[in-house]
Amino acid sequence: MKKIKGVSVSGGVAIGKVQIINQNKLVIKRHNIDKFEVEEELTKFEDSIEHVVEEIDLLIENISQSKVNKDILEAHKMILKDPDLTANIKKSIKTELLSLEKAIKLHFTDVIELFDNMENDYLSTRSSDYEDVAYRLLSHVLKQNDHLSHEINENAILVMNKISPSMATKVFKKQINGLCMEKGSKNSHSSIIARSMNLPMIVNVESIIDAVKDEDLVILNGNNGDVIVHPDDATIQKYRKFVAKQDEEKSQLLKVVDLPTKTKDNKKIPLMSNIEIPDEIQQVRKVKSEGIGLFRTEFLFMGTNKLPIEEEQFEIYKKVAEECYPNPLVIRTIDIGGDKLTKLLNIEHEVNPNLGCRGIRISLKYDLIFKQQIKAILRANLKGNIKIMFPMISCVAEIKKSKKIIQECSDELKVNKIKHNPNIKIGAMIEIPSAAITSDLLAKECDFLSIGTNDLVQYTMAVDRDNASLSEYYQPSHLSVLRLIKMTIENAHKENIKVALCGEMASEKKYIKLLIGLDVDELSVSPGRFLMVKKEILNTNYEAAAKLDEKIFHALVEV
Amino acid sequence: MIRKTIKIKNKLGMHARPATMIVKAATKFRSEFKIVKDDIEINGKSIMGVMTLAAEFGSTLDLIADGIDEEYLIKEISELFDNKFDEE
Numbered sequence: 001m002k003k004i005k006g007v008s009v010s011g012g013v014a015i016g017k018v019q020i021i022n023q024n025k026l027v028i029k030r031h032n033i034d035k036f037e038v039e040e041e042l043t044k045f046e047d048s049i050e051h052v053v054e055e056i057d058l059l060i061e062n063i064s065q066s067k068v069n070k071d072i073l074e075a076h077k078m079i080l081k082d083p084d085l086t087a088n089i090k091k092s093i094k095t096e097l098l099s100l101e102k103a104i105k106l107h108f109t110d111v112i113e114l115f116d117n118m119e120n121d122y123l124s125t126r127s128s129d130y131e132d133v134a135y136r137l138l139s140h141v142l143k144q145n146d147h148l149s150h151e152i153n154e155n156a157i158l159v160m161n162k163i164s165p166s167m168a169t170k171v172f173k174k175q176i177n178g179l180c181m182e183k184g185s186k187n188s189h190s191s192i193i194a195r196s197m198n199l200p201m202i203v204n205v206e207s208i209i210d211a212v213k214d215e216d217l218v219i220l221n222g223n224n225g226d227v228i229v230h231p232d233d234a235t236i237q238k239y240r241k242f243v244a245k246q247d248e249e250k251s252q253l254l255k256v257v258d259l260p261t262k263t264k265d266n267k268k269i270p271l272m273s274n275i276e277i278p279d280e281i282q283q284v285r286k287v288k289s290e291g292i293g294l295f296r297t298e299f300l301f302m303g304t305n306k307l308p309i310e311e312e313q314f315e316i317y318k319k320v321a322e323e324c325y326p327n328p329l330v331i332r333t334i335d336i337g338g339d340k341l342t343k344l345l346n347i348e349h350e351v352n353p354n355l356g357c358r359g360i361r362i363s364l365k366y367d368l369i370f371k372q373q374i375k376a377i378l379r380a381n382l383k384g385n386i387k388i389m390f391p392m393i394s395c396v397a398e399i400k401k402s403k404k405i406i407q408e409c410s411d412e413l414k415v416n417k418i419k420h421n422p423n424i425k426i427g428a429m430i431e432i433p434s435a436a437i438t439s440d441l442l443a444k445e446c447d448f449l450s451i452g453t454n455d456l457v458q459y460t461m462a463v464d465r466d467n468a469s470l471s472e473y474y475q476p477s478h479l480s481v482l483r484l485i486k487m488t489i490e491n492a493h494k495e496n497i498k499v500a501l502c503g504e505m506a507s508e509k510k511y512i513k514l515l516i517g518l519d520v521d522e523l524s525v526s527p528g529r530f531l532m533v534k535k536e537i538l539n540t541n542y543e544a545a546a547k548l549d550e551k552i553f554h555a556l557v558e559v
Numbered sequence: 560m561i562r563k564t565i566k567i568k569n570k571l572g573m574h575a576r577p578a579t580m581i582v583k584a585a586t587k588f589r590s591e592f593k594i595v596k597d598d599i600e601i602n603g604k605s606i607m608g609v610m611t612l613a614a615e616f617g618s619t620l621d622l623i624a625d626g627i628d629e630e631y632l633i634k635e636i637s638e639l640f641d642n643k644f645d646e647e
Contacts, residue, residue, distance in 0.1 A: 075579055075606070081586075084605035111607055129575075311571060418570060 006205035008225040010194035014178030018216045019156040030099040108134035178220040196283040196527040253531035267542040272524040283527040291327030293524025294502040310372040317380035335391035359392025374409040378420040393428040399445045431455035436484035443495040453503025476505045479556040512536040517545030560625040569643035572615035577644040590626025
């Protein structure tokens with residue numbers, strides 16, 4: 001038995017048989033051919049194209065349900081059948097005597113470079129399609145198994161070096177028990193999905209591929225990051241019990257999926273989801289969430305060194321809004337810290353990014369990025385279920401400026417005769433104490449407010465929430481924080497607008513009754529916590545919670 | 560041989576989707592099909608060719624078809640441009 005320590009990115013315990021998935025780099029060993037080999041090479045080329053086209057047809061039939069995926073795969077087919085591609089590769093083989101693999105690689109390298117250098121942003125993002133096609137074609141020619149043709153065993157624990165987004169999409173459709181990776185990070189695409197599915201996942205597990213082989217039994221403890229290789233019988237027994245308990249809890253939670261979300265005394269508390277990437281929508285639908293209360297848009301900057309563009313955002317927002325309809329989709333404008341934008345915008349390094357140029361401050365300063373996002377949202381809002389939310393609001397002036405920009409965007413779209421819906425509800429995130437304290441004024445300018453407790457606690461208590469040594473100072477239930485939340489809710493209700501709460505506080509069991517007692521209208525939590533929160537709401541008596549809160553306030557004052 | 564000059568009327572210009580539509584339509588015909596923009600000539604049946612044109616809103620293109628069904632090819636492709644690739 002051996003324990004290897006990794007970093008847990010999604011909790012829970014999993015036991016299962018290892019399936020190693022190697023996504024090797026394709027290595028080209030044969031560069032040139034002899035003249036007599038030309039004919040054979042050309043035939044091989046035609047066969048390969050045919051084979052890969054068939055492979056894509058199969059994918060279109062079986063895997064992709066969404067139209068977007070289908071369109072992409074259709075485009076891949078078109079790339080393979082491109083007469084220019086055929087002519088170029090054949091020419092390289094015939095006249096330069098290059099091997100097929102070398103010719104393919106050269107051709108695609110040229111094309112990808114061409115696209116990357118294009119001024120038109122929309123086209124320059126297309127080079128990834130060519131990379132995908134090149135990988136597929138080359139892996140066929142080199143007879144190295146294409147990663148996408150791997151069959152994934154049911155209930156397996158997948159062990160791999162790293163995982164690409166396209167691989168992740170396939171993996172998460174299968175019934176697997178857990179994921180174990182040599183590389184990876186907490187905020188990667190696959191980690192986010194694993195969390196929203198409650199699927200145990202551990203990354204940064206050193207040399208795990210060498211430590212196990214296919215079919216070995218392995219235990220992942222996503223609660224502390226331990227990977228147990230070759231466990232002894234006693235350990236297996238112990239963890240099996242744990243998994244049984246975990247499964248029982250899960251099946252208990254599934255029972256509440258179809259129930260309406262209301263307290264015991266029939267107060268409706270709409271429960272929505274927070275998502276970080278569009279792919280989480282599957283999970284949102286599974287738990288029957290009443291909309292998306294927080295759609296973060298920082299994913300636009302994931303894995304790219306380019307600024308996001310309107311067209312790409314429009315497609316994404318439109319799709320997510322359609323999936324949500326008729327429930328609302330609240331899109332939060334970019335809440336990226338200056339530290340992440342330094343490279344892109346040549347912003348000077350900030351000594352204290354948390355108190356620096358982030359959230360709405362970035363948007364108002366670089367209104368080109370802001371306007372692209374607003375326009376994409378207005379265009380995507382054809383069904384009228386999208387709302388816009390601004391992060392890091394600290395005063396009313398910022399809301400007024402933002403509204404003016406929305407108006408400008410709408411006017412510009414109108415002049416260019418581009419279809420859009422200018423009627424959109426707007427809201428402010430209440431996450432800075434100054435916003436909470438002036439929430440009476442903000443409520444007059446907004447259609448809704450949404451309390452972001454993570455930052456609200458951090459800024460009220462002046463404590464960095466990621467600093468483990470200060471965790472005792474990070475107190476979501478401190479009287480100061482509760483007063484700010486209460487004040488915000490009362491001020492909003494005076495103006496007849498609703499208050500949602502989308503911070504992590506809403507997904508901690510111990511705070512849910514407290515928040516309902518404070519009269520919060522809606523809660524929004526990550527899909528992985530959704531059912532737990534729902535069950536707790538169903539167990540709450542609103543009248544009793546409100547009375548208890550009064551007592552708590554008195555008690556806290558007397559401390 | 561037929562040559563026809565057209566203008567790009569859809570706001571977004573020649574991005575991936577219109578390019579795909581053009582190639583899909585053009586490959587149904589037997590005639591050769593070329594598109595000329597400024598001094599660049601590309602094969603209108605090649606997705607890469609059409610995409611690399613990077614033709615933006617308002618720019619002018621020449622469509623050139625040569626073959627037995629050239630008339631039908633030009634007609635179908637011009638309609639795509641006229642209908643702004645179903646974008647607006």
